[in-house]
Amino acid sequence: MASQTIWIGTRKGAFVLRSDELRKQWKLTGPQFLGHVIHHIVQDPRSPKSVLIAAKTGHLGPTVFRSNDRGKTWKEAAQPPAFRKAADGESARAVERVFWLTPGHASQPNVWYAGTSPCGLFRSEDAGENWQAVAGFNDHPMHGQWTGDGGTPDGPLLHSILVDPRDPAHLYIGLSGGGVFESTDAGRDWSPLNEGCAADFLPDPNVPYGHDPHCVVLHPLQPDRLYQQNHCGIYRLDRPERRWTRIGNAMPKKVGDIGFPIVLHHANPDIAWVHPMDGQTVWPRTSVDGRPAVYRTSDAGRTWQRQDKGLPPSQAWMTVLRQAMCADRQARVGLYFGTTGGEVWASANEGDSWHCIARNLPEIYSVTC
Amino acid sequence: MPTVNIPSPLRSYTQGASSVAAQGATVADILGDLERRFPGIRFRMIDEQDRIRQHIRIFVNTEAVNDLSTAVAQRDIVQLICALSGG
Numbered sequence: 001m002a003s004q005t006i007w008i009g010t011r012k013g014a015f016v017l018r019s020d021e022l023r024k025q026w027k028l029t030g031p032q033f034l035g036h037v038i039h040h041i042v043q044d045p046r047s048p049k050s051v052l053i054a055a056k057t058g059h060l061g062p063t064v065f066r067s068n069d070r071g072k073t074w075k076e077a078a079q080p081p082a083f084r085k086a087a088d089g090e091s092a093r094a095v096e097r098v099f100w101l102t103p104g105h106a107s108q109p110n111v112w113y114a115g116t117s118p119c120g121l122f123r124s125e126d127a128g129e130n131w132q133a134v135a136g137f138n139d140h141p142m143h144g145q146w147t148g149d150g151g152t153p154d155g156p157l158l159h160s161i162l163v164d165p166r167d168p169a170h171l172y173i174g175l176s177g178g179g180v181f182e183s184t185d186a187g188r189d190w191s192p193l194n195e196g197c198a199a200d201f202l203p204d205p206n207v208p209y210g211h212d213p214h215c216v217v218l219h220p221l222q223p224d225r226l227y228q229q230n231h232c233g234i235y236r237l238d239r240p241e242r243r244w245t246r247i248g249n250a251m252p253k254k255v256g257d258i259g260f261p262i263v264l265h266h267a268n269p270d271i272a273w274v275h276p277m278d279g280q281t282v283w284p285r286t287s288v289d290g291r292p293a294v295y296r297t298s299d300a301g302r303t304w305q306r307q308d309k310g311l312p313p314s315q316a317w318m319t320v321l322r323q324a325m326c327a328d329r330q331a332r333v334g335l336y337f338g339t340t341g342g343e344v345w346a347s348a349n350e351g352d353s354w355h356c357i358a359r360n361l362p363e364i365y366s367v368t369c
Numbered sequence: 370m371p372t373v374n375i376p377s378p379l380r381s382y383t384q385g386a387s388s389v390a391a392q393g394a395t396v397a398d399i400l401g402d403l404e405r406r407f408p409g410i411r412f413r414m415i416d417e418q419d420r421i422r423q424h425i426r427i428f429v430n431t432e433a434v435n436d437l438s439t440a441v442a443q444r445d446i447v448q449l450i451c452a453l454s455g456g
Contacts, residue, residue: 060424
């Protein structure tokens with residue numbers, strides 16, 4: 001057992017929770033960047049002293065902050081993600097927010113990727129100091145059709161940037177809306193990967209793109225195994241297959257399989273957790289019946305078990321956003337989620353029981369280990 | 370030399386200074402001079418398409434600026450204002 005650090009990104013700043021070795025006692029520090037919108041905080045597994053923050057600095061536009069001392073001090077990127085200057089007659093895109101950060105391949109220790117709104121993919125080769133557009137996606141002839149006019153109430157989002165641990169040139173991204181896309185040539189070209197996914201909000205449900213993945217994850221020990229929490233269900237894909245299987249069909253019908261996050265067990269590719277939300281009628285996007293629960297599968301989605309011990313039994317209308325749930329890498333995996341109501345809940349026993357470790361924070365956008 | 374009033378959200382770039390002198394005959398020149406001396410400050414106000422960000426207002430004396438080519442005279446005051454709003 002070891003102490004654990006949890007990074008909390010909120011609509012009003014960044015916070016840190018650090019535990020004792022039993023992960024029972026937690027100490028909250030912060031805020032840092034008070035008043036800034038913090039979408040994602042990611043500690044670099046290749047170099048744990050390095051932490052990057054995806055931020056929108058109040059009303060001052062998007063940027064990235066970097067720390068090389070585990071979050072004690074921060075420095076702004078010299079060249080934040082930005083689209084190229086538009087040519088005459090072209091749509092003039094400007095990054096509105098940096099939404100997602102992903103460390104690059106282990107063999108490329110200074111490479112990072114960023115996803116933005118509107119949908120843009122950016123890459124840094126100097127640990128987040130300078131960012132360049134991935135032209136193969138941002139200027140792809142299909143970019144306009146793939147990203148469409150849709151997206152979320154906060155605009156279209158590029159998220160879930162995944163790097164195959166066997167091959168730095170093999171990448172996946174998720175677009176809300178647009179779908180899942182794959183590149184096998186380091187981002188020079190892309191193709192949609194959405195077969196089998198529902199798109200209930202489109203007149204033709206069998207379209208190659210236009211879907212709404214909320215969160216896509218890849219298991220590091222079994223990189224051909226992908227899971228996806230989609231706007232329209234929970235899915236699994238085992239490559240080289242190209243057709244997703246709706247494993248959410250095995251969820252209880254009264255709960256459904258709608259939600260934002262999906263997280264994995266670092267040592268077992270068959271274990272995953274989701275946090276279902278109410279996707280009925282007008283989409284409240286709160287805990288179903290006001291009874292929050294995490295659901296766990298231990299068999300790659302064939303069955304699901306409810307885990308709600310310690311969570312409020314009634315009248316708790318939580319919303320957990322796509323970056324706001326994570327699993328640590330300890331032997332007995334710890335799980336964490338943050339709510340838009342400013343609470344952080346933790347389980348030190350793989351979801352068997354839960355307790356609240358922070359309250360009264362601003363609206364939580366991300367919870368990361 | 371024109372004077373530029375710096376709003377509080379941008380003073381982390383100017384080492385706390387609320388007012389600085391800047392060289393230039395247009396607003397674009399002034400912002401370029403600020404960027405050279407205070408790296409990163411321009412992108413907080415102007416996006417990559419050279420548009421003034423939605424919640425930023427720029428005035429030359431009391432005249433609102435919509436065009437970065439607006440002229441600035443030696444004794445003018447350039448006011449940078451963050452129009453913060455919402456909850």
